[in-house]
Amino acid sequence: MINITSNMSWQDIANAAQTHLADTLSCVEPRIPDPPADLPLNVISLPAKLLSTDIVRITESSTEDLLHKLATGRLTSKQVVNAFLQRASLASKLVNCIAELLPQKALERATELDKYYARHGKPMGPLHGLPISVKEHIAMKGQDLNAGFVSWVGNVAPDDGLILKLLWNAGCVFYARTTEPQTLMHLETSSNIYGVTVNPYNTKLTSGGSSGGEGALLGIRGSCLGIGTDIGGSIRSPAANQGLFGLRPSSYRLPLEGFAATMLGAEHIVPVVGPLSTSLEGVKIFMKALIDQKPWLYEPMLVPMPWKNSVTEGTLLRTNSNTRTLRIGILRDDAIVKPHPPILRAMDNLLAKLQSNPNITTVDFPPYAHDEAWRIISSLYFADGASEEQEAMAASSEPLRPLSEFILKENKNVKTLSVPEVWKLTCERDAYRAAYARHWNSVGTDLSGPESGEAVQVNSLEKESEMVDVILCPVGPGCAPPLDCARYWGYTSQWNLLDYPALVFPTGLACNAGDEVEKGYVPRNEDDRYNYELYDPKTYVDAPISLQLVGRRYEDEKLIEALELITEVAGLPFKEPAAGSTKPRL
Template structure:
């Protein structure tokens, strides 16, 4: 849709939207508890202190357990939605993660679902009664779509995005819309409308971006399943920073129609939409519920590829000599920016737990020209030189934020490209993909790669400047799944003394690390598969988690 420009001063726009959000939280019954003016840096324990026990029990249940109880009538959708509305409202007061709550429409939907189950003795679909949170720029009929720009406030979606229609068909309830950054191109979530979303484990750290509202909301269990988008790490960064699961699917598996954003129609680097979840099974449920509806019948660009059952053990295939081992390539360092000590400890802890298992083979996986991958992808992100982003920012007079400036104006690869330059970069992209395929298919071909989700745990605000551990897989279009290890950063993760940085980016990342800054930050990792092997990644993580004793839910 063409976006109308709101010519009001951005501060007035922000004040009106903040008041609207305040009213939607105030409309929740029972009332959302207030919070103290002075809070600890780690606010994850506060919901248990302020919310009733029945709300805690519901909201701390994973989606698969809630669905089981909803489908049998042991829990009503009304009770579940009410609980999540309360906890989401509290989560927003603690971390600024919600753009608005939808109590009236959510409870109307929940009552309909409860009445349907009571009358027909069957559910609407596989997600019957389950609350799902939604990143704000996914269009929802009758609601504002601003994509993080103050000048776009006042644009109203005329219909639901296709993904929402399909999830609705599956029986879910939409109850919360979450925050996102200016330009949708940060591994941070801050904009001139709502301000900065913080990390619940340490509010001095970022919740990640661009789906950081979703990340913080799930991290505080104000949601069990949410929708994010990802073009360079925007699902996986928030999932990692907040200790939850997040899947970047292969492109063209889930429908993208109905998103508010700049540069719509650009195909140089294709964004994806996907789930964040407090459990691994929630990822599977989300994907299956959508793909079982054959979305390619409605959005013809999608690949007609059914979702395979990931509960079957198909990874250990017979090869004539017994079970074939699951080969895990370990890429602990991309050769450009060395990860911080907690991340390296997380990888070593997991590898130590897996390497003696008879069904697992651990194989060192060397990086292949990851700096070249960043040059290509960062050149293709903004083929117009960032003109649409800059115009949307300037229209309201809002300031360009530090990480917007970093990616748009401080990035030497961003310039307006001619058609011939786009063609040349596209050839380079395809050449790199072919070379990486050969790299993967080496003598010791692996099934999946275990790698960091970022160069450290959640960084301080305005400091998430290195995208390489996530954008690498966007360029290659490989499915990648972030997961919590159950570990947290601590004072035992000492600074590497005398380290000599490899380059400017590595030096910047090294200087960020101070153990006391990162105490309590979740240590998350990433599992990567090859194109269209999304199910294998989910299944491999389930197997790895069960062997290593990792949490399958947050």
């Protein structure tokens, strides 16, 4: 626990929190050596040089591989947990991603699980012995719960959040709590409590946000499976920036009880909780382990929708002579901010692979009024004029971080809304959702588009076989941005407004000097100008290139199966040619 007194300045409180963090790191045994003072920009390779071979082997295993070895007794939970504690401790020193480690509690839990396995000869549950990292603002009984606000440091969670209880029932171990930004409303992770969490592939770039501590920790393999939250891109941004898998599920599928945040109770834009993972299978394991426990029995607002398993229930995609087929809409550009060259390179190369397969059909998916979507969602984010956010910061006199200034002060749509104004915007949200559904239905078919209103008749479902199954699109207008520069949310918040599930995946490619600036480009608007001027291939060197797959609401399982098929067909992850190779770049 962090000891706070009423007369402490915000700097004193931050120092107390950082001292507590250092104390938890010091409890990891054997003690992790300090990294060299002169660090390279890319620190991804350092753990393999500073940690033992056994620790590296365990921590670089996938979720599914570790679970298999734990379930068959080839590894003990204590071995696995200790390995991840070691690597997470090092990760904290390299990229500043940890709010606190839990070595004593984690090893006690691991010992308990190992005794259970020895006694019964079987695992306790589907996640038996697996370490899972947790974003700090998810309540953990007896631990600090500050959600990135200095004035909230010292608040202690009275109980575990429901999602932690369910994961615990499934047999996991909680060992690390990760950083988040001031306000929880940044696409990067910086706070006045812990400072800035950086990207392990290039420490001049952001890890993303608001689940950026999770992203950085998984990126450097200090975790294989972690919990993030998402209201505008907060799972997908960190997943993309570190080349991970990250799922923003449809709303009301996973429990939110026990989370700390401002504006609790607001229902016009609903946050979600979901997984970040080093493997796609890890995403599926996470979702299934939770939904199989019927969380709607404990949190009644959740949808009572069992997890659909394609293995036991057959493919969720359409079939042609027992072969899975897929129609993919290709949205390269939202017509507001043009993606940087590396993103378009990855889109082009994946598209080329997909178009060569007879079981996959690709069609252009034009954007539909994405600027209107941002107007609606950015107006609804802070219906109280951001007063709760500002009060939480003013309570300690902590200064606003640059991206807090951006989203709260420079966002022209932030104002205190009357109840009728909230109702009006909510109606506009619903009208936009209906128009976008008509737009989706029309792409690649001869159905009427969104402008036709009531012209779409119910008998048009005969064209359903021609409709797009999923959308392939960028996660952002570039790879991980430089610090304090993640100002465009449109490629992720779009799907929050629509409440569509969205799944980020790594392409295996990375930014390099060959991704040249587009010369002579004339920006469309100020946001586009900002993004265009941000790009220099030297700035983004080594940044992973990730993409996003989007599905219809409550088709989360179908979305995962679609990515499984895309991965198989395209041979993901791609591999960059070796330095000096004469082969063309992917």
